[in-house]
Amino acid sequence: QQPVQSPQAVILREGEDAVINCSSSKALYSVHWYRQKHGEAPVFLMILLKGGEQKGHEKISASFNEKKQQSSLYLTASQLSYSGTYFCGTARMDSSYKLIFGSGTRLLVRP
Template identity: 90%
Template sequence: QQPVQSPQAVILREGEDAVINCSSSKALYSVHWYRQKHGEAPVFLMILLKGGEQKGHEKISASFNEKKQQSSLYLTASQLSYSGTYFCGTVYMDSNYQLIWGAGTKLIIKP
């Protein structure tokens, strides 16, 4: 069952902030975040394991709300290089650690 990402797309001006959400109806073991630029392969950003961790990567951070089975990716003071499609991947508690990918959120940063 695919996790639900929102919004589907977002357009920002350089320097603005954005939040991308990833929610699941099933109990999560971990949430993974990737960014894919047009014509390129997905690039790993971070993993959050169950336990409500928050992690950071440059000006990109994420949280994992175990009660809500939801993760949020925070992009602060966005840069042009942040443009791309962001995917969350979820590993469910009852799975064999297989990654289930969300539909993606397209982020466009304008100067």
């Protein structure tokens, strides 16, 4: 039932790009992206809704393929501050107040 994230881990050099994927076997109402640094709370990055609406931070971009129930988070020109664990959370059409998180993608950006 939980969404599947890939890859599990990524190591980048500062300035490089990365794509993190999230897929679900169920029909989704929305996909949420969060970043969590070690010992801290998850921080909201982006929400993508069925129908195309999306809201999030200016420097973050993401897509939501409703037919495939897949979402991708695009991190471009990565900075050291991008390091952390990225979680996608999905809400199903029949359970829209319940956000289920994937296992996370660990991103490390090196100088």
